Amino acid sequence: VMCTPDKSQIARDVLAYLAEHPDAQDTFEGIVEWWLLEQKIKRQTAEVREVLDNLAARKLILERRAGDSRTRYRLNRRKVKAINAFLKPGNL
Numbered sequence: 001v002m003c004t005p006d007k008s009q010i011a012r013d014v015l016a017y018l019a020e021h022p023d024a025q026d027t028f029e030g031i032v033e034w035w036l037l038e039q040k041i042k043r044q045t046a047e048v049r050e051v052l053d054n055l056a057a058r059k060l061i062l063e064r065r066a067g068d069s070r071t072r073y074r075l076n077r078r079k080v081k082a083i084n085a086f087l088k089p090g091n092l
Contacts, residue, residue, distance in 0.1 A: 013039035060086070 003011060017035040018024060026035065052073060055061045060083055062076045075083070 010036065013043075 013036050014031065016039055024035070052061070052063075056063045056073070059076055060079050061073050064072050064074070066072050
C-alpha cells in the first residue's frame, strides 16, 4: 500500500513519538490530540524561527530583546505598504 506524503508524515510522527516515549500508549483520540500535535510543534518550531529571522532581516518585523532576555517581535509600521503587498493573494 502506497502512503501519500501526508500519511507518510503521520507515520513518521507516530514512530518519532514512540521512539522518544517507548512506554507510551494511547487511544486514537489521544494520539491525534497529543502525539501528533507534539511532533508537529517540534517540526514547525525550526520553520517559525527561520520565518521570523527572514521577516526581521527584511525589516518587515522588528526584534527587541526584553529585560528577561527573550526576544519580542512586532510590526514595523514603516513597512505597512510592503507588508500589505506581501499579504495580497498570490504573493504568499
